[in-house]
Amino acid sequence: MRVLLVPNYSRPEAVGGASRLAAWLEGEGVEVRWAHDKKLFPDRVVDLEGVGLVVSLGGDGTLLRAARIVEYAEIPIVGLSYGHLGFLTCGGPDELVEVVQSALDGTMHASHRATLDIRATFTKPDGSEFVERRFALNDLALTHGVKGDMIAFDVSVSGHHIDRLRGDGFVVSTATGSTGYALAAGGPIVTPECTGMICVPVAPHSIRARAFITAPDDVVEIQITRERASERLFFADGQPIGEGLWGERVSVRRGPGDVILLDRSVQSFYRSVSRVFYGDSRS
Known part of the structure; x- marks a missing residue:
C-alpha cells in the first residue's frame, strides 16, 4: 500500500x-x-x-x-x-x-x-454555453461579483420551484460544509450522518427566505433570471468555477462516492x- x-x-x-x-x-x-x-x-x-x-x-x-x-x-x-x-x-x-x-x-x-456533484453552465463571450462539472466536499456557492450588485435567481428542488430570490447569493452544502459558509450565512450545524443538502440564502432581500434541508436523492437547481444583468460567480469549496465567466445555471446533487x-x-x-x-x- x-x-x-x-x-x-x-x-x-x-x-x-x-x-x-x-x-x-x-x-x-x-x-x-x-x-x-x-x-x-x-x-x-x-x-x-x-x-x-x-x-x-x-x-x-x-x-x-x-x-x-x-x-x-x-x-x-x-x-x-x-x-x-x-x-x-x-x-x-x-x-x-x-x-x-x-x-x-x-x-x-x-x-x-x-459529497456534491456540481454541473454549472456558463456563457462564453461569443454567446455559446459550456458546462463544467466539479466535485465538492463542503459546498457550492453562488455569489455576486466585485461590484456587489444584488443577484436575482430561481431555486428549484427536483423540478419543484421553491422561490425567486434576490440577494447576495445562495449556498448548497453538505453536512460537512454546514460548519463553513452555510453556517456563516445563518444555516444550522448538521451532523455528518445527514446525507441531504443544506440550502441557505445569503443576505436575501426578503424576511421569508429560510434555510432548508433536502432529501439525499434530491437535485437542487439554481437558474439566474433575466431580471437583472448582475455579475455572478460560482464556487466549489471556495475554488472558482468557470474561469471568471458569469454563471447561468447550476445543478447540485449528492456525489457518486463519499x-x-x-x-x-x-x-x-x-x-x-x-x-x-x-x-x-x-x-
Missing part, C-alpha cells in the same frame, strides 16, 4: 512534519508519495494508483485539497492540524506517528461524508462542535 502526503506547502512546519512522517513510513516499509505544490504546478495531476491512505498536514483548507485529489474514490483521509482551526482534522504535530499508525492499523473510526474521514470515535464531530463553536475546553 502507498500513502499519499498532502502538506500545506506555505507552512514550513507542515512540510517538516511530512518529511518526518515520510521517513518513519519508509522505515516501516510503506511506500510514500507526495502531492505536488499546487501553487507551483497548478495543472499537475496526482497519481492515486495503489494509494490506500491519504494524510493531510495543514488546516481544513489542506484537507479540502486532499478531498479534491481523492474525489469520489473513497480512499480514507486522515488530517493532522497545522492550521488555525482544524475542525476536520483529528490530531496535531505531537501525535503525528500515533495517528497515522492507528490509521494504518485500521483502528480509527471511519466517518463517511456525503469522502472517508478517519477520526478517533463516532463522537468526534460533537467534540469538535463543542470545542470550536461553544468554547467548551473539556472537549
Whole structure:
C-alpha cells in the first residue's frame, strides 16, 4: 500500500512534519508519495494508483485539497492540524506517528461524508454555453461579483420551484460544509450522518427566505433570471468555477462516492462542535 502526503506547502512546519512522517513510513516499509505544490504546478495531476491512505498536514483548507485529489474514490483521509482551526482534522504535530499508525492499523473510526456533484453552465463571450462539472466536499456557492450588485435567481428542488430570490447569493452544502459558509450565512450545524443538502440564502432581500434541508436523492437547481444583468460567480469549496465567466445555471446533487474521514470515535464531530463553536475546553 502507498500513502499519499498532502502538506500545506506555505507552512514550513507542515512540510517538516511530512518529511518526518515520510521517513518513519519508509522505515516501516510503506511506500510514500507526495502531492505536488499546487501553487507551483497548478495543472499537475496526482497519481492515486495503489494509494490506500491519504494524510493531510495543514488546516481544513489542506484537507479540502486532499478531498479534491481523492474525489469520489473513497480512499480514507486522515488530517493532522497545522492550521488555525482544524475542525476536520483529528490530531496535531505531537501525535503525528500515533495517528497515522492507528490509521494504518485500521483502528480509527471511519466517518463517511456525503459529497456534491456540481454541473454549472456558463456563457462564453461569443454567446455559446459550456458546462463544467466539479466535485465538492463542503459546498457550492453562488455569489455576486466585485461590484456587489444584488443577484436575482430561481431555486428549484427536483423540478419543484421553491422561490425567486434576490440577494447576495445562495449556498448548497453538505453536512460537512454546514460548519463553513452555510453556517456563516445563518444555516444550522448538521451532523455528518445527514446525507441531504443544506440550502441557505445569503443576505436575501426578503424576511421569508429560510434555510432548508433536502432529501439525499434530491437535485437542487439554481437558474439566474433575466431580471437583472448582475455579475455572478460560482464556487466549489471556495475554488472558482468557470474561469471568471458569469454563471447561468447550476445543478447540485449528492456525489457518486463519499469522502472517508478517519477520526478517533463516532463522537468526534460533537467534540469538535463543542470545542470550536461553544468554547467548551473539556472537549
